[in-house]
Amino acid sequence: MNRSLTLSFALPLGFSALLLGCSSGGVQNPKGIPVTQMNADERGFVAGTGVESQDLVAVTDKMARSILGVRQIASASVAPKIILEPVVNESRFPINKDIFLTSIRTKLNSKSQGKVSFLAREYMAALEKERALKQSGQVTATSDPKAVEFRGADFLLTGKLQGLTTRTKAGTSDYILYSFQLIDARTSEIVWEDSAEIKKQGLEDAAYR
Amino acid sequence: MKLTGDPVIDSRNAMDRGRPEDRLLWAYRGGLAAMRRGQFAEAKPLFDEAVTRLNGLLGRDRGARKARSAFYRESKKTFFGEPYERVMAFYYRGILYWMDGEPDNARACFRSAALADSDVEHNAFESDYVLLDYLDGLATSKLGGDGKDALQRAMRSPRIARPPAYDTNANVLVFLEFGTGPTKQAGGEYGEQLQIRPGVSAAQSARIRVAQYDVEVAPYDDLNFQATTRGGRVMDKILAGKANFKRATDTIGDAAVISGAVVAGTTRHNDEAALGLIAAGLLSKIFSAVTKPEADTRAWDNLPLFLTVASLQLPPGQHAVSITFLDAAHRPVPALEKAFQITVPADRRDKVIFVSDQSSTPQTL
Numbered sequence: 412m413n414r415s416l417t418l419s420f421a422l423p424l425g426f427s428a429l430l431l432g433c434s435s436g437g438v439q440n441p442k443g444i445p446v447t448q449m450n451a452d453e454r455g456f457v458a459g460t461g462v463e464s465q466d467l468v469a470v471t472d473k474m475a476r477s478i479l480g481v482r483q484i485a486s487a488s489v490a491p492k493i494i495l496e497p498v499v500n501e502s503r504f505p506i507n508k509d510i511f512l513t514s515i516r517t518k519l520n521s522k523s524q525g526k527v528s529f530l531a532r533e534y535m536a537a538l539e540k541e542r543a544l545k546q547s548g549q550v551t552a553t554s555d556p557k558a559v560e561f562r563g564a565d566f567l568l569t570g571k572l573q574g575l576t577t578r579t580k581a582g583t584s585d586y587i588l589y590s591f592q593l594i595d596a597r598t599s600e601i602v603w604e605d606s607a608e609i610k611k612q613g614l615e616d617a618a619y620r
Numbered sequence: 621m622k623l624t625g626d627p628v629i630d631s632r633n634a635m636d637r638g639r640p641e642d643r644l645l646w647a648y649r650g651g652l653a654a655m656r657r658g659q660f661a662e663a664k665p666l667f668d669e670a671v672t673r674l675n676g677l678l679g680r681d682r683g684a685r686k687a688r689s690a691f692y693r694e695s696k697k698t699f700f701g702e703p704y705e706r707v708m709a710f711y712y713r714g715i716l717y718w719m720d721g722e723p724d725n726a727r728a729c730f731r732s733a734a735l736a737d738s739d740v741e742h743n744a745f746e747s748d749y750v751l752l753d754y755l756d757g758l759a760t761s762k763l764g765g766d767g768k769d770a771l772q773r774a775m776r777s778p779r780i781a782r783p784p785a786y787d788t789n790a791n792v793l794v795f796l797e798f799g800t801g802p803t804k805q806a807g808g809e810y811g812e813q814l815q816i817r818p819g820v821s822a823a824q825s826a827r828i829r830v831a832q833y834d835v836e837v838a839p840y841d842d843l844n845f846q847a848t849t850r851g852g853r854v855m856d857k858i859l860a861g862k863a864n865f866k867r868a869t870d871t872i873g874d875a876a877v878i879s880g881a882v883v884a885g886t887t888r889h890n891d892e893a894a895l896g897l898i899a900a901g902l903l904s905k906i907f908s909a910v911t912k913p914e915a916d917t918r919a920w921d922n923l924p925l926f927l928t929v930a931s932l933q934l935p936p937g938q939h940a941v942s943i944t945f946l947d948a949a950h951r952p953v954p955a956l957e958k959a960f961q962i963t964v965p966a967d968r969r970d971k972v973i974f975v976s977d978q979s980s981t982p983q984t985l
Contacts, residue, residue: 617684
């Protein structure tokens with residue numbers, strides 16, 4: 412009798428345990444994850460194989476330090492004038508093309524102690540308008556508004572992102588080469604060039620493959 | 621959620637208040653609807669979100685893990701779409717980048733689109749969209765690079781029409797699309813098989829009339845072909861496993877219940893064993909009932925069927941463009957006439973026009 416009773420409970424319980432073994436585990440982070448403040452050079456828990464903030468910080472830090480060592484800048488008696496030319500993106504990741512050069516510029520401006528200066532060519536339209544107002548006498552001027560004082564550039568800073576992608580059953584691998592150049596505006600000579608490489612890999616969940 | 625009938629507003633509302641798993645699906649639908657109205661600024665953030673999330677589609681995902689479990693439907697996973705849908709999200713963002721004078725970012729999108737189309741399950745790393753290679757090479761050529769390799773890939777096996785050689789002096793790009801694209805349905809005993817329902821199109825080509833041009837353009841890509849030829853998904857195997865589990869537990873349940881009934885009816889001293897068998901059988905039936913092998917049939921349902929592009933050389937200034945969609949006998953489909961007023965810029969930037977047979981008309985771009 413006892414054996415039969417045990418059997419009548421054990422059979423369905425054992426069966427359910429077997430079946431439940433096939434189901435998934437518990438839900439991860441059921442209450443979500445609160446906002447987490449991170450440093451820009453940290454790799455977050457939201458990540459892909461593309462260009463991310465930690466790459467930007469690492470690459471632009473390296474470039475800014477490298478540019479300061481260029482002979483034409485380090486030993487110049489007058490701070491050379493640099494203009495920025497948008498980087499060319501040859502990778503498979505769409506990017507904000509100004510962000511690299513903006514980052515390099517701000518780092519150079521803050522660290523170079525006046526060894527370089529940048530020309531704000533992207534604001535030329537607004538600057539020309541202001542000059543025209545001064546020339547027409549509509550607003551005051553502290554110097555002769557007729558004199559040409561917009562500076563010409565000594566160097567042009569630009570860069571390129573190039574990528575190589577591999578995708579197999581094992582996952583996706585993205586290699587990106589970030590290269591930057593400083594070009595003499597008078598001679599077209601490349602006076603400085605440096606690069607940084609970043610490779611990332613990952614695999615999407617089987618549900619998306 | 622209350623629908624307003626305005627696809628862009630409804631998409632926005634669904635993104636904000638609908639199921640989080642469907643957010644990208646609504647972004648896709650809303651983005652395309654906005655582009656067809658000429659609301660490109662509305663479309664951009666929607667496709668930006670899509671591209672960012674598609675490029676970050678790696679690693680663990682809670683919804684995906686549920687979708688693989690026997691007791692959740694596949695539609696519990698975050699919707700990213702099948703490869704043909706992912707490709708189109710990159711494609712549209714690429715067009716928008718080109719409109720903004722960023723052909724290199726457009727090319728990045730076309731390259732990501734080609735990657736999304738590659739078949740890793742069969743180790744066939746090869747996209748077979750004509751347009752993705754063609755536009756990759758065209759952007760490269762316009763940026764001063766060598767686009768010959770990409771052009772050769774595009775020319776390798778055109779299924780419908782062969783695209784022309786690049787004209788790098790062309791300053792107007794007309795992206796055309798027409799027809800209703802493929803959608804999805806569930807097949808198999810438990811709806812575990814994802815099947816593609818092909819789209820249809822009254823239009824088979826388009827005629828562009830502007831300035832000195834009167835050109836007929838045939839499609840280069842067909843989304844029915846793309847949706848049906850890429851090969852199987854890993855998820856198909858998982859769903860087949862779920863269906864087998866459902867079938868097996870159902871059969872075992874039947875067998876256990878019947879056996880229990882037989883034992884109870886034929887022997888006098890095994891009532892508990894009979895009860896145990898019946899209980900196990902019922903439990904097995906319950907597991908069968910709660911197993912969910914249904915395929916995810918959520919689909920980007922306003923996609924077109926055919927895609928093509930034309931490049932033209934026009935002088936700077938205003939131009940009236942008319943687009944006529946033509947049937948298989950090259951006769952105009954009158955309901956699909958479109959008229960655009962465009963301004964070609966004087967600088968070296970390309971003027972990019974996006975025209976669907978469902979575009980609102982007239983438009984000033």
